[in-house]
């Protein structure tokens with residue numbers, strides 16, 4: 001059987017599970033009865049779709065929302081998965097197609113509206129369909145006291161008894177009475193394995209730093225944690241080797257790990273990490289799936305991860321024992337360029353690329369956050385929280401400034417040059433540099449020439465990075481990384497919106513006075 005994370009990558013194109021998904025997926029694949037309470041938008045559907053593919057036979061999905069079922073069937077079919085729906089909205093033809101797929105033993109996912117359970121024909125069909133599992137979406141609809149009560153949901157318990165297969169129930173409604181009612185009505189009162197876990201890992205300290213002297217930043221972070229077990233994630237295999245060497249030279253026990261190593265070499269590192277105290281593994285994302293070490297005290301990212309999901313999964317390897325753990329994620333303009341290019345140059349269809357950009361944006365937004373990072377992280381996964389007191393921004397609230405003026409200068413420099421240049425050249429224009437590249441193109445004649453002399457080059461670099469972090473501009477792979485404006489930039493350029501930036505990130509970029517916005 002293909003393992004869950006391979007399926008996740010192959011069928012969905014996702015690089016990591018979201019918080020909570022992996023545990024639920026494993027329990028469902030193992031055929032246990034499961035009740036999972038997850039916030040809306042948290043990614044519940046994957047928790048039954050993926051096990052449906054991993055298991056043999058048909059998974060019946062009961063859902064009250066016809067439009068949602070149709071969407072999911074379409075998406076699954078696009079991904080090459082045999083799925084069908086039996087709802088009142090079906091055409092005769094669609095229904096025939098579903099029956100045929102069942103009889104041919106091809107169907108993996110069968111979506112059904114609860115009304116369907118009332119008809120005797122449906123039961124007969126399901127009995128001969130090799131059903132191996134039932135998934136119930138919006139399971140709180142079985143609660144007679146709730147707002148969404150669906151009388152037909154009461155038939156699900158009977159369906160489960162008659163098919164005698166495991167059942168996985170999903171809902172975003174967590175109150176205790178509803179849960180108790182779900183257990184009674186869907187599981188005949190026998191408690192299923194229940195997943196109700198906040199996603200927060202309050203013992204993990206969150207911190208980001210722009211890349212300044214990246215190797216030194218990692219060495220400094222590790223030096224303050226000497227003798228503790230830690231992981232450093234790198235973007236390339238080569239870097240794992242050089243950084244591990246640098247750490248050893250600084251007196252740490254460190255080794256590298258990546259997918260290009262022989263299986264027994266990798267196994268060695270895994271075993272050492274498990275057994276030794278205080279080993280640092282410098283690795284690509286290949287390291288981690290099999291790692292189950294509770295006392296990893298820190299995780300550092302020498303390069304920006306791919307998505308907010310990957311970030312969460314990787315930092316989540318620290319502090320499983322519940323004791324304090326620390327993380328540091330470095331990011332720079334090059335990371336943004338690289339990650340964007342990876343998405344653009346990939347083979348995924350356009351909608352998936354757009355979604356990948358979105359997940360990268362979410363991570364960049366976290367990197368450039370101006371307030372508590374945990375609030376922002378949890379909000380992305382559908383949970384609300386109060387400022388945590390355990391992230392770098394809670395520790396030292398950053399000084400903010402109105403960056404609107406400076407951003408508009410930068411945007412107009414791009415616009416005046418038809419969005420055909422990268423940050424380096426745009427900064428030359430803003431600074432009013434007189435060199436051949438500028439004069440040959442006549443850029444010294446532009447109205448934007450020299451309008452940014454109130455800031456230094458490093459400050460402009462920091463500003464461009466923050467702009468990319470806020471997704472106001474994106475490097476365009478088709479134009480050799482030229483910066484093009486996104487939709488988000490327009491209202492700022494037109495003066496309809498302002499933007500708040502972090503002064504420290506601009507100031508730290510050294511000299512002179514920052515733009516008096």
Ligand code: ADP
Pocket residue numbers: 014015016017018021038039040041042043044045046309
């Ligand atoms: P829910 O039913 O919990 O409200 P969905 O199952 O509709 O949420 O998922 C919400 C969104 O999250 C979808 O756009 C889905 O593609 C996305 N998603 C789910 N799991 C992942 C993952 N592991 N990585 C990235 N995106 C994910």
Ligand code: ZN
Pocket residue numbers: 372373374375387388389390391392393394
């Ligand atoms: Zn915080």
